[in-house]
Amino acid sequence: MTEKTWSPTSRPTVSASYAFPAMVAVRLLVALVQPFDLIHDHQLSSPLTSYRNLQEGIHLFRNGIDPYSGGVFRHSPLYLSLFSTLIPKSKTFSAVLWTLCDALGAYALVHIWRARQGLGKHAHSTRDELVAGAYLFNPYLFLPSVALSTSSFENMLALLALMFASQKKQSKALLALSFLLHTSLSSLVLLAPVLLLLLSDPHSHLASPRAFSGDLKRLPSLMAEFLLYFSFLAVASCLASGGITWVSQTWGASLTLPDLTPNTGLWWYFFTEMFDHFRPFFLMVFSVHLLIYTAPVCIKFQYDLLYASFVLFGILGIFKAYPTLSDPGLFITMHVLFPEVYPYLRYPIVTALLHLHASLLMPLFHNLWLAQGTGNANFFYASTLVFACANGAAVIDALWAGLRIALGEEKEGWVIAQE
Template sequence: MSLTAVLASGFALRFAVPTLLPHISHSLAATPQISTPIDSFRSIREAVYFLQNGMDAYDGGLVHHPPLLVAIFRVLSELFGPWSEVAFNFLFAAVDVGVAIKLTNLNRWYNQHQSKKTKSQFTAFSDALVASLYLFNPLMVLTNWAHSTQPISYFLIVESIAQVLVDKNAYRGAISLAVASYLSYSPLYLLFPLLALTYMASGRGSWGREVVVQCSAIFVASLSMLMLLSFALTASQDFVFQCYWPVMSFSKIAPNMGLWWYLFTEMFDFFTPLYKGIFNLYSFVFIVPLTIRLYEPASSPKTGDSFLAMVLCCLWVSFTKPYPVVGDLGFILSMLPIFKNTVIPRTKFLPLTMLMLIVCLLLAPIFYYCWIVLGNGNSNFFYSMNLVWAGVHVLLFLDLIWGRLVYDYVQINQVKDTESIRLTQM
């Protein structure tokens, strides 16, 4: 199947199903594994209703989306009128197709880059296969049908990477990441690995350092401009406390696939500020050392992988987010085929990780139903699957790092018989 056919099929799947069966989007939007209060499309509908009736969208504590995003959906709603739901279906389907196209571009760039580094000829997966693994990933399809705003963030993140590596325009990459950070806060943690990618792609040296400084300034200026426009649009700072403060303070406790909600439900109030600070610190404390460890040094061109560092940082953010959805991990899994020739052949626990993932995805909705609907279980049932979900992240994280370290060892020592090599961690 050609890439065009895959993209068309993926678009049709995302557009036709919620258009013909609109209740699917409403049902999935109420599912904690797929949508949270922070990225829920129901929240956008509430905001649009408030604005159309002359009320403050951020007055009731129900809306957690930034003003500019709400304004865009309000314009679409008024422009298309009774056909607005169809327009929303089209928009979200187009966003996911855009992500798939960017992933195919990154797949080609990465394998060409690694071939040049190692002076070997790598054969990448076809564009159609890479796009298929994203567009027909059940986690991504369900997230899209729920109209969670996370796919918009995924597009902006992958766009920022593609701008730096493929299009060689680091400035647009910084702007894309700034918009992603404005929409959902968590992409802010990806600034450092993106700057490392920028420095590597700019040829290092004094010019590379200058580009990094300029990109940092553009990122700050873009984010500041978006915040100022939001202030001008709402004439209030309430949106800051409704959009970003709940993510940092976890003030809106709701069951989801993350680790935060259960701990802060059971914790004494006296300890809550301390552990909220620790959890927020934990969200980014490993980003910098991970980026530095996997950076591609000019002195040893065959080692390091700054692109893998970016992917691992995305995985870490997914693991530590207070309001994660299944699409966060699905987005990372869709990027793994890019590492077909480098990391994936050296991993050890991918089958075990995939089995854990399947068990978690099957049992999580069942345990949640037993707890909330039937009442014959409790929160421990559902949270046990959250712990398994976290275990999937940890295993995948460690496995990918180990795979890259083994690959670097093979390159440095010029090991020929890679099939029989046995390495261990010391």
């Protein structure tokens, strides 16, 4: 078997040390130039992440009007307090802020990779720049960031929670997870793998499955600390917004789907055509359907909770109520953390072609329907179904590869640090 290896103790070269700042600078340049107006694109932002809705909420708040009374503003009060008091509404500053947010997400992804490889604090992997570049230049992540979608903040918080959990920094991981759930309730599916990751190690055990060996007696204390942070943020949100109206308008939106604005997900068109007396039942079915994957995935990959988190990111990108391109984009980027499974992927070319097909169809049909007026909702929804098939194929392939590697068939690939 031909092996590709790297030295965990190798020092960064001069060119490597400047690679990350150079990539961030390129991202910032494109964000400042903004050759296209992407802020109003339904593929890049949703009612829960739209920059336009965020601006409207801030304007109402500054004028003494409850921003949650109109049914348009659905961002967390944490965003409201941050952007209305500390952050000016300058477009240039916003581009800088979103770029720095993505830079922090890429930094977290690199450190997750290092933790998985067991690299020391000052060690450097030859793959670090590739990991960072995969995050910074993935168009599914890059374009929503240019459109100033707050999904970039959600991805950053998710990666920070995983990074701190991989580094066994318990309080920081639980605090980042609390912020994530306040801004995106659908991320509840990540609660179990992050808690269990704090009790295990992040190294690859896909090739050598074993029973979970963490101390489950610590789980109640971890859950109590998480609930403490979560409750504190909830109280802070109530104080910032002046009441509890925000709960139904933010968290409730992910459960009741009050806004049927088109997006890249599967919910909006289905509930547009739904008879009202069937609506509560199918809302329950769709919500439960998203949550039922958590336990089976965590149980099956109990020996590699980082990989379980990766799979759940993929499922979240498919079945989330208000997804954007950045949700499956994060799952696609996280493939770079698991090079050991590459030889076991069954249909990577088919999956890539499906994504290419969907990435061409969605903007085309979106434009035909909403800009040209020569199409209808069926056009765009058909393209999102292709996109869902592409994401589903990627998740199934990842599950197959993660299970197949345990059978021990020798293939050309990477040597991964294991403990």
